[in-house]
Amino acid sequence: MYNFTHVNANSIDDATAALAQGNARAIAGGTDLVTLLKGMCTLNPPEKVVNLKTIPNMNYIREEGGSLKIGALTTLTAIAKSDVVKNKYTALAQAAKATASPELRNTGTIGGNICQKPRCIYYRAELNTFSCLRKDPSGMCYALAGINKRHSIFGAAAGCVDVCPSDIAPALVALKAKIATNKKTWDAADFFVVKGEQINSLDADEIVTEIQIPEPASGTKSAYVKFAFRKSIDFPLVSVAAVISADDASIVLGGVHPQPRRASAAEDAIKGKAIDDASATEAGDVATQGSTALGENRYKIQITKVMTKRAILACA
Amino acid sequence: MALPELKVIGKSENHDKVGHLVASCKADFASDRLPLVKYYAASKGATVMRGVVKNVDASRALDLPGVIAVVTHEDIPIWNEAIFWWGQEVAGVIAEDPQTARYALTLIDVEYEERPGIYDPDESMRDGAPLIGVRPDSNYAVVTDLKRGDLEEGMASADVVLETNQDWTNTFQHNCMEAHQSLAWWVGDHVYCWIPSQHVFGAKNAIVNGLGLPANKVHVYTRFTGTGHGDKAGDIFTAATATMSKIVGGAPVLFEKGRYGSMLQHGRQFDLKSEIKWGANSDGKIVAVDAKFFGNGGVHTWAPVGNVHFGLRTTYDIPNANFQVTSVNTNTPGRSYWRCVNDPPGAANYDPALFKLAEKLDMDPYDVVMKNLLPDDAPDLDPPNRVWGGRMLKDMFEWCHQASGYANKYHKPGTKPLDDGRLHGIAITGHMDSHGGVNGAGRGAIVTMLPDGRCFANVGGARGCEGGPTICCHVVAEALGMKYEDVGLGRWGDTDTALDAGIQAGSTFTAGAGGAFYSAAMDLRKKLFEYAITKDGFRDIEGITPEDLDAEDSEVFYKGDTSIRLTYRQVMAGTPPTAGSGNGWGSTLRSRSVGGVPIGEPCNSNGSACTAVEVAVDTDTGEVEVTGMWNAVDTGRTIFKQGTDKEMWSGIELMLWQALLAGDVYDPATSACLSTQWTESMMITPLDFKGENFVAQDFESDDAAGPYGAHGIGEPCVTNYSAILCAIHNATGKWVDMNHGPCTPDVILKSLGKA
Known part of the structure; x- marks a missing residue:
């Protein structure tokens, strides 16, 4: 583990100021950051870790002004168990429940989940034994010609073929969520990018404060389905968030690209149609348009088709 | 086959003798002795699959506050300058805290002379493949070649001949909950080591051989292992820990490999x-x-x-x-x-x-x-x-x-x-x-009865997940005719106070160490019955011998009149603690003839x-x-x-x-x-x-x-x-x-x- 100083923030301003001093990282549940620090797999280890959990009033789920608002420190367990989330924003509840294990969901927060670092096996190799492109611009993407069973089937982003590891991310994009920080409010669709070691657009002193999700139109149904080798605890190999109403469809793929990826062709294929096995199969089949398998992950194309179909059928 | 019911053995109500310590977090593992620890050690693995270490530049690591020493193959006798796999240990750090020790590893620069290596076993067997360096003249060897009957004739006589090929099965590491770690310190020329080992005496022997010390100067202890599955069969790496401790004047050094080192440097299934x-x-x-x-x-x-x-x-x-x-x-x-x-x-x-x-x-x-x-x-x-x-x-x-x-x-x-x-x-x-x-040859056991009539077993093996010491208690209770609750464990996993019970592996301990404890219990039983015939109640029976006695429920009784009884406590009254010892045995027909082959074969x-x-x-x-x-x-x-x-x-x-x-x-x-x-x-x-x-x-x-x-x-x-x-x-x-x-x-x- 790297040595660092630990600072409790009492407010967002406190945290912002601490982070702005440089070479600092925010910590909430710590389920990702601590493993990164213990594994010593970053070239820029923080000298300071800023604890956000001591900031009051950032742990809530409430409906307000036509949208659902979730404090960034709300645990994944609370989201998975929330009746309002389960009933109206089903895909998000299912994504929260599909994340990690019960212990990690009890600790991990929604803010942390969308700020986690890449899970690529080369990025995470301990003691920085591989000069992974995500942490070293002069490095390379080892997965391209190496171990890539879990990697992208839609090519690289910024030279990296890792996938966005967040279960929550595709659900938020599909639900057209906004992500509020101490600096601005992002559309979820713009929030997730490849930015060095980050999976999102945040500045070094930017902190996620709240998730805002517009109330779905009456009759809208949503679902999140996930495929992983291990059912008890695993990152998504393929996941699909689907939000479908009478005249609209939003289908977002997870685990198949460095960013959550809208399956536009699948959306077009199902939009306005009755959901049945045939229409869902048709949409699933086109969900992988433009995909290109790497050496070990051709299977993910098949899985993506099937998971897309199942997510759509779950919205029937 | 329905076997005759026994008094203690096989009873579903009998609990694990030390499982409660695990369940209540009181089980003590090697690294739980933190108050003893003065320095912490960590090791760095090679980043080439084959080659030779040309130079180790530790200057940056040594400049880091808290670093006490950097060691290489020149200091640690079980390390090697020749590298045969990615991850093989090339350097280590001794520091004041574990974080510094591990961080300092990233500041050690190792220069290698790389040589051709082979990852794929099919490639390794290919004609003309370069030697990978672990055998003198080949990358493979036939280790079993057994013939029975006439293969050619058998195939010729068959109605159907079928050739099948199975490709490589999986290789995997054990993933023990408790990663490899060991604690060592010196007092004079004696070394003391706490380790997680399934075979505490095997580990002791490895240290004896690794350091060239007399066996009586090596003291090794393992009470609990956080699973082993064969990965902790010997733990020779404790010799490295002991060497590091010597380098820092004998101060206690805890060498923790963690998941990373355990995965890179220890064995796995083939x-x-x-x-x-x-x-x-x-x-x-x-x-x-x-x-x-x-x-x-x-x-x-x-x-x-x-x-x-x-x-x-x-x-x-x-x-x-x-x-x-x-x-x-x-x-x-x-x-x-x-x-x-x-x-x-x-x-x-x-x-x-x-x-x-x-x-x-x-x-x-x-x-x-x-x-x-x-x-x-x-x-x-x-x-x-x-x-x-x-x-x-x-x-x-x-x-x-x-x-x-x-x-x-x-x-x-x-x-x-x-x-x-x-x-x-x-x-x-x-x-x-x-x-x-049954493979008990070379395994030993000691069983001791106290003056209060309770008995304990010193088991020369750790408490792994399978409850080996508890099995020994069952055997002792049955052999001595004692209540299960009257038999406990003394010190176990302690090379100073127990005999070598062999490796604590699921398939070997029951019949191996179990046999040794049976022998030890029978030796003790003989002594106790000899005591018993001198005690009130028995000594007045005309011509009584120890063979006239039997025992059950912690009571010794006269076979000629089962109402004449003494508790073991009464038998032991006025007698100092008494021990029995014994060895296990190899596979020989002992209890019955099988298929016409007589007992003793x-x-x-x-x-x-x-x-x-x-x-x-x-x-x-x-x-x-x-x-x-x-x-x-x-x-x-x-x-x-x-x-x-x-x-x-x-x-x-x-x-x-x-x-x-x-x-x-x-x-x-x-x-x-x-x-x-x-x-x-x-x-x-x-x-x-x-x-x-x-x-x-x-x-x-x-x-x-x-x-x-x-x-x-x-x-x-x-x-x-x-x-x-x-x-x-x-x-x-x-x-x-x-x-x-x-x-x-x-x-x-x-x-x-x-x-």
Whole structure:
């Protein structure tokens, strides 16, 4: 583990100021950051870790002004168990429940989940034994010609073929969520990018404060389905968030690209149609348009088709 | 076989003697002695797969505050400047805290002279392949070559000849909950070590040899191990810890390898492939088999691959055979002992091969198995042709058949869809295992009775997950005629106060150390009965001898009048603590004659197991749900009932893991092991399977060689993951190519042509 100083923030301003001093990282549940620090797999280890959990009033789920608002420190367990989330924003509840294990969901927060670092096996190799492109611009993407069973089937982003590891991310994009920080409010669709070691657009002193999700139109149904080798605890190999109403469809793929990826062709294929096995199969089949398998992950194309179909059928 | 009921042994109410310490977090592991620790150590692995260390520049690390010393192969006698695999230790740091020790590793610059290395075992066996450096003139060697009958004639006489090939099974590390670590310090010229070891005396011997010290100056302790599965068989690396401690003036040094070091530097299960040629008659009778196995030992020339043929050799009655095993080396981490080591990958090769033969013969594989099963009372077909002390494979196969409802469920491969669209599959496999037998020679035990009439056992082995010391308490209580609660543990896992009870492995401790404790208890019993006849109550009986006494429920009684009794407390009144000692024994018929072979003759002694598996396979995703599992295990005699049940259940979990999730991940370009984290190692948890229709059943064959008839079961109960592979084939009609990894959905989709 790297040595660092630990600072409790009492407010967002406190945290912002601490982070702005440089070479600092925010910590909430710590389920990702601590493993990164213990594994010593970053070239820029923080000298300071800023604890956000001591900031009051950032742990809530409430409906307000036509949208659902979730404090960034709300645990994944609370989201998975929330009746309002389960009933109206089903895909998000299912994504929260599909994340990690019960212990990690009890600790991990929604803010942390969308700020986690890449899970690529080369990025995470301990003691920085591989000069992974995500942490070293002069490095390379080892997965391209190496171990890539879990990697992208839609090519690289910024030279990296890792996938966005967040279960929550595709659900938020599909639900057209906004992500509020101490600096601005992002559309979820713009929030997730490849930015060095980050999976999102945040500045070094930017902190996620709240998730805002517009109330779905009456009759809208949503679902999140996930495929992983291990059912008890695993990152998504393929996941699909689907939000479908009478005249609209939003289908977002997870685990198949460095960013959550809208399956536009699948959306077009199902939009306005009755959901049945045939229409869902048709949409699933086109969900992988433009995909290109790497050496070990051709299977993910098949899985993506099937998971897309199942997510759509779950919205029937 | 229903065995006569015993007073203590086999009783389901008997609890683990020290399990409560684990459950209440009072179990003490090596690194729990933090107040003792003064310095912490960490080690750095090589970043080339083969080469020579040319230079180690530690200047940046030594400048880091808190760093006390940097060590290399020049300081640590068990390290080497020649590098044979990525991750081999090249340098270490001793520091004031563990964070500094580990961080300092990143500040050590190592310069290598690289040499050609080989990652792929097939490439290693290729003609003209460069030598990988661990053998003088080859990258492989035939380690087993056994011939029986006339293979050529057998094949010529067969109605059907079938050549089968199985590609590499999976290789995986043990993922022990407690990673490798050791604590060492010196007082004068004596070294003291706390380590997690399954074989505390083996570890002591390694330190004695590694440091060149007299045995009486090496003191090694292990009370608990956070599982071992063979990965903690010796722990020679403690010699490195002891050396580091010496470098810092004998101060206590804790060397923690963590998950990373454990994965890179310690052993793992080997990957195995085979070419098996069958000759059979059209009625299913196998008349010849030519079985060639190839095991990848990584850098270990001693990798334990040589017995992978054992189940095939001993389970079936095949008159003409050749069994050959080749040990292949690669520049990858060494393969070593894993729970059951030979037999699961062996069975994952020869069972699918046998099922392919059944398919060729258009027969149910179960019928082919039963037609060729060696009768349980038959002697071994190979010299010296000994009988088995206890064997009941036929009963176990039949139980699996009946319990799983196989007769009504079996179908031709790939022909039975379920209502939900998935495909149904079922299979039964089983074999005589190379483990589980009586192997107590060289194991010793001491049992002591206190003046209050209670007794304790000093067990020279740790408390692993399987409760070995508890088994010893059962044997002692039974042999002495004591109540179970009156027998406790003294110090255990302590090389200063106990005798060497051998390795604490699931398949060896029960019959091995159990035999030693039986001998020790009988020695003590003799002394106690000699005391007893001098005590009021007995001494007035005319002509009484110790042979006239017996004991039960912690009371000694006169066989001529069972109302004349003394408690052990009364027997011990006025007597100092009294000890008995004894040794275990090898496999010899002790309790009964078998197949006409009289008591006293050498015999074979092995455990065995059969497993039926039912699966549902989703052909859209390749997902496998194991919907039923019936695991029959020959315990010989069930000693510790709760522990036996737990062992058999853990066997089920480990079979699921071996088949479906277990696999190291290596970078093909560098041979770097990348699966150093839990997320990549994919350990199985209870949330990964439903466990409905899962049944574990012990069978008692009464091994004539074992203490009270016991076998060890830790290995045999995990041995049949081949049943899962065969059930998947029965579902899909396709065989999977594991390609060194587990049978994950992508592998199944590939077999179906969907990936």
